[in-house]
Amino acid sequence: MFNKEVVEHISKLSRLSxxxxxxxxxxxxxxxxxxxxxxxxxxxxxxxxxxFQVTGLTNIERDDILCQSESRxxxxxxxxxxxxxxxxxxxxx
Amino acid sequence: xxxxxIGLEIHVQLKTQTKLFCSCKNASGAxxxxxxxxxxxxxxxxxxxxxxxxxxVDLILKLGLALNCEIPNFSKFDRKNYFYPDLxxxxxxxxxxxxIAINGHLxxxxxxxxxxxxxxxxxxxxxxxxxLLHEEGNDNALVDFNRAGTPLIELVTYPDFHSAIDVKTxxxxxxxxxxxxxxxxxxxxxxxxxxxxxxxxxxxxxxGTKVEVKNLNSFKVVEKAVDYExxxxxxxxxxxxxxxxxxxxxxxxxxxxxxxxxxxxSHDYRxxxxxxxxxxxxxxxxxxxxxxxxxxxxxAKRYRFLMEYELxxxxxxxxxxxxxxxxxxxxxxxxxxxxxxxxxPGADNENWDHVKGKLIKTCANWLTGxxxxxxxxxxxxxxxxxxxxxxxxxxxxxxHQSKVDTSSAKKLLEIMFNSGRDPSSILExxxxxxxxxxSIIDKYxxxxxVANHQTILDYKNGKVNAINxxxxxxxxxxxxxxxxxxxxxxxxxxxxxxx
Ligand SMILES: [Zn+2]
Numbered sequence: 282m283f284n285k286e287v288v289e290h291i292s293k294l295s296r297l298s299x300x301x302x303x304x305x306x307x308x309x310x311x312x313x314x315x316x317x318x319x320x321x322x323x324x325x326x327x328x329x330x331x332x333f334q335v336t337g338l339t340n341i342e343r344d345d346i347l348c349q350s351e352s353r354x355x356x357x358x359x360x361x362x363x364x365x366x367x368x369x370x371x372x373x374x
Numbered sequence: 375x376x377x378x379x380i381g382l383e384i385h386v387q388l389k390t391q392t393k394l395f396c397s398c399k400n401a402s403g404a405x406x407x408x409x410x411x412x413x414x415x416x417x418x419x420x421x422x423x424x425x426x427x428x429x430x431v432d433l434i435l436k437l438g439l440a441l442n443c444e445i446p447n448f449s450k451f452d453r454k455n456y457f458y459p460d461l462x463x464x465x466x467x468x469x470x471x472x473x474i475a476i477n478g479h480l481x482x483x484x485x486x487x488x489x490x491x492x493x494x495x496x497x498x499x500x501x502x503x504x505x506l507l508h509e510e511g512n513d514n515a516l517v518d519f520n521r522a523g524t525p526l527i528e529l530v531t532y533p534d535f536h537s538a539i540d541v542k543t544x545x546x547x548x549x550x551x552x553x554x555x556x557x558x559x560x561x562x563x564x565x566x567x568x569x570x571x572x573x574x575x576x577x578x579x580x581x582g583t584k585v586e587v588k589n590l591n592s593f594k595v596v597e598k599a600v601d602y603e604x605x606x607x608x609x610x611x612x613x614x615x616x617x618x619x620x621x622x623x624x625x626x627x628x629x630x631x632x633x634x635x636x637x638x639x640s641h642d643y644r645x646x647x648x649x650x651x652x653x654x655x656x657x658x659x660x661x662x663x664x665x666x667x668x669x670x671x672x673x674a675k676r677y678r679f680l681m682e683y684e685l686x687x688x689x690x691x692x693x694x695x696x697x698x699x700x701x702x703x704x705x706x707x708x709x710x711x712x713x714x715x716x717x718x719p720g721a722d723n724e725n726w727d728h729v730k731g732k733l734i735k736t737c738a739n740w741l742t743g744x745x746x747x748x749x750x751x752x753x754x755x756x757x758x759x760x761x762x763x764x765x766x767x768x769x770x771x772x773x774h775q776s777k778v779d780t781s782s783a784k785k786l787l788e789i790m791f792n793s794g795r796d797p798s799s800i801l802e803x804x805x806x807x808x809x810x811x812x813s814i815i816d817k818y819x820x821x822x823x824v825a826n827h828q829t830i831l832d833y834k835n836g837k838v839n840a841i842n843x844x845x846x847x848x849x850x851x852x853x854x855x856x857x858x859x860x861x862x863x864x865x866x867x868x869x870x871x872x873x
Contacts, residue, residue: 294642296457333450333647339655345390345429348397350413357409359419366408367516370459372508 283312296373376575376611378604379582380541381533384548385526386558387502387566388433394501394525395424395467395651401520403564408518416501416523418462424650426451430525431474431654433557434499435661437527438475439668440551441494445661449474450653451499455644459515460504462522470645473498474657480551482543483676485687492544493532502526527557533572533581538600542593545569550672554697562592569596573603575611582607583617587631589624599624602631675700683707684731689738698756702763706737709767729774737770744784748791760794761787769797777801779808779857781849809855818856819864822847830869841865 288308292299299307350356353366362369390400396415405411415422438445452470478494504522508515529548535541549560549567560567569590574582587603590596607617622631670678672694679690679700694700710733714726745766749756761769769787772778778786778801789800801807809815822844823830833840841862848861856864 290642294455294457294644333649334652336652338652341425341652342428342431343397343425345392345427346397347391347399350398353409353412356412356414356417362514364516367507367518368409369514369516372459372513372515373457 283308283315287311376577376582376604376608378536378573378575378600379533379584380535380538380574380600381572381584382529382531382535382541382544383570383572384529384531384545385568386437386529386548386552386560388430388525388527389556389558390427390429390433390525392427393523394427394430394499395523398523400524402524402559402566403521405520408520411520412522416462417519418464424467424648426651426654427525430499431660432664433525433555434474434497434527435657435664436555436667437529437552437557438478438497439661439665440555440671441475441478441480441497441529443475443478443494443497445475445657446472447658448472448653448655449657451648451651452645453648454500458503458506459508459517460506460522462504462519466501466503467648467651468500468528468645469498474654480544480547481673482540482547483673487677487680487687489673490540492534492540495530495532497527497529500526500528533574538597538604541571541600542597545593545596547672550695554669554672555667565591571596571600571603573600573607574617575604575607582611583619585617585619585631586621587624588621588634595624595626598629599631602629606631679703683734685734685738689742692742693738696756702756702759702766703737703741705763706741706767706770707734709764710734710737710770713767713771733770733774736773737767740770740773740783740787741766744787745791748788752791760792761790762794765790765794765796772797772801776810777808779854779860781857782808782854785854805853805855807855808857809852815856815860815864818848818852819861819868822851823865823868833869834873 285304285308288299288304288311357363357366357368360368387402389402392398393400393416396413398413398416399405399411401411415424435445449469449472451467453465454468454470455465457464473496475497476495478497480492480494481489482492483489502521502524504517504519506515506517531544535544552558552560558566562568571587571590572584573587574584576582585603585607587599590599610617621634623634625632675694676690679685679694680687683690685693693703711726711730714729714733749759769790773783786797786800789795789804790797826844826847829840829843844865845858845861848856848865849858
């Protein structure tokens, strides 16, 4: 079920260009990883409610009050490239 | 004939102080310097934690109530995953399967006072992306994250539209509602409200392939794009062509839609619950507490203006298209009513009912005519106007009682507009009061007749238009205090008597 097409699709979604030989390697590797993870499916979860939160918290909200952050230069400097106060990135469509 | 079927997806930018998940300023596009309103959260730095803005939840609940939605008690956020340079985290925090409001509707008022119902599927909260500056052919792009993380409501309708004009009307009505509720400025040109339309056409009950059209930045463009798509798809089907399931953009130069490559080919967004944001509970109770903030909505107000004020559909529509305006109108009318009741103490509004039709019509005419002209000419917003509703009502009464004629009234309104003074004192000081003393009027008329002997002869010899010259002279001499109709009548009377 984990074939070449799926790897190609995932690489496209991740904006990663893979060489043909890489695709073949990853197809095998992905399959093995998934098989391993799939062991979880052997556990009987019929009595367990699905969860996506572990804190038990609800309705955590903050007031709509402005709090300005540090200077923009610090953020721009943290990026690999900047230009005219803007973040410069590689364009991927 | 093909029947078009249209559904809408509308994004509305919320008017909160801060962004949806961090305390950065939500400047709604008014921030000209890039990357001034950013922080580690909205830049997607690792290890940061989003915290939900309380006001944003209140605003979507209000809109949900206004659009007659059900508010489920429980709601949560989800991650929508895709890679694009304007999306710093690699995912957008949105809501997938448990939105805040569902199953609502908005009724549109038809000219015949019936309504047309458009069902609303859902409303959810999500964060906006940054702005990407990219030149065609350039490998690099520049990003401004001021907008990243600002709050949006996404509204999805059912495919209940069958014409472009209804789509446009719905968008305008929605804009008005969010403005009435102070949820958003919803200016389409500024991207504060963005519409996407899904259009399909079919000859049968089975819906045709739907085409999504994006980048529609005005009501006019929404209408044009929908009409264009209906025609394009109908013609294609007539030629036995296949309609592609695709996203199209609008070309405002050539007035056509064009095929766009989709951002995410298969829309494979791999949604999953956002682990960093605890879910929302007890939203029903919370929305009930917000209900009292839902003021009278445009539809109800329009209906009231039609029925109670006896205005025409177009005038009622015009006067309720802006909350400031409709409030002003109501204040003026209530002043008029107070005056009528105090001077004609009859049984229970009897006299008000008798004169209100005429008074309100005069009021609406002067508002939408001369007052609108002055506002436009001077680039003044109604909320900043110097004329109080009380003074405007007094002005209408002066006209109603013929204490001032039309041309002087225009002058009077302009002085009121510029100075904010009350009309009665202006009338006295500026000598604008219509002359109602018959002997004084006669004096002016006689003076003009004596001084324009030749013109009188011309008139008597059949040159009927000559009278206009004399009317002008009378008005000039009286500084507009004798109106044109009265002047004309008096002059003709005098000439006929002397024949
Ligand atoms: Zn921020």
